[in-house]
Amino acid sequence: MQTHEGTNLGGFDPTDPAVIEDPYPFYARYRAIAPVQEGVSPDPRFDRAWFVFGFAAANELLRDRTLKSDPRPFLADGVEDNDPPRLSITDPPDHTRQRQVLTDLFRKSAVQGYRAQIRQMAERLFGELREVERPDLVRGYAFKIPIGTIAALLGLPDSDHASMRDWSEDMMKAFDLGGDLETFQASERAIEKFNEYFRLRVAERLRATDLVEHSLLDRLVAASRSGQISGDEVLAMARFLVIAGFETTMNLIGTGYYELARRPDQLAVVAEDPDGTLAGTVQELLRHISPVQRLMARFSDRDVTISDVTIPAGDPIYIMVGAANRDPAEYQNPDEIHVRRDASRHLAFGFGRHICVGALLARIEAEEALRVLIRCRDLFELDDGEGVLWRRMALTRGLETLPIHWKDAL
């Protein structure tokens, strides 16, 4: 383990419980030493890893088209690879071919068309919260919007949304680290159920003669009929879309509202002019919260020198989005939230070849979800203190629960 003279810091370890509890003071201390450093690999298949804390270094690496995301060629001989295939760990030419299908589906004009539907869902869910005496804004609202959105876009019936939520949550935990055997087994079961569910749905749609133009699943099926992607890839993509867009967007909505509500001056700015400020507010919240704290590992076939540090070929490189987005060299007073700040260059969705396909959809979901909460903010208050819990995840960051109470019930 590397130690730093004059400090008590060892090599950065993203799975250290103290880091998971609150990573930001750690990011600040490491970033102050150097923007790129060696540390403890969160992936047990590698002996060591490199962490990028600085915004400029992160940006430069993400522009490097020679970096790879598929770890398999870099595993030592005999090390097994059990990772389910997914777009974020695929390299060209497969990545380019598969991603093209999704960029067509998620193009701006199509995604903007979902806004009204998302707004209606947010209104309905808030109405349902009103029926509950002491609701939880995460479970009862932030949790339901992303799953409801992607399930509706995929054309899945309402009655299947609850299972989709449970399986996604169990599977999400497997992408993270530090889970016990029980978590791991629950996630394996969820993957099986998910696969089984989508296998049936995809087979059904492959046989169908009435493919629906606005159903994402049907459009994936159409892409497989035209030979653009395989049947297995349809399955992997459908599953990945649910997982990739679920916890991330839930964190943005639930944690985003929490952070805003704790800064009444900023909340007041948005409340006064939601149409003029919501889009920028969501970008600033993305920067401040970084629902995904670090990107998938990147690898290089040759040594890479960045910020005067040489990373040996084949070592995993982790871009710490949470740290880069709070780099004082890029953002003034980075720990503060300023809803009128231009934060649109943040790295919360990554950058370059693997930049988030669902970025615009997620932003629209958050804008509409926050619009309803901000409009209705006088009806409720956040419960103080211990009810507010953070999820114990190393890859993502967000609230587990956010209890509220109704003011008119007092």
Ligand code: HEM
């Ligand atoms: C606030 C919400 C979200 C955040 C913060 C987020 C973040 C990210 C990040 C950081 C990446 C890049 C990973 C890397 O480079 O290693 C990514 C990729 C991806 N995201 Fe999102 N995401 C969000 C919502 C969504 C939604 C709603 C969808 C779709 C329904 C989605 C689908 C994807 C897909 C398919 C990829 C893989 C792209 C590729 O590898 O080419 N995401 N996301």
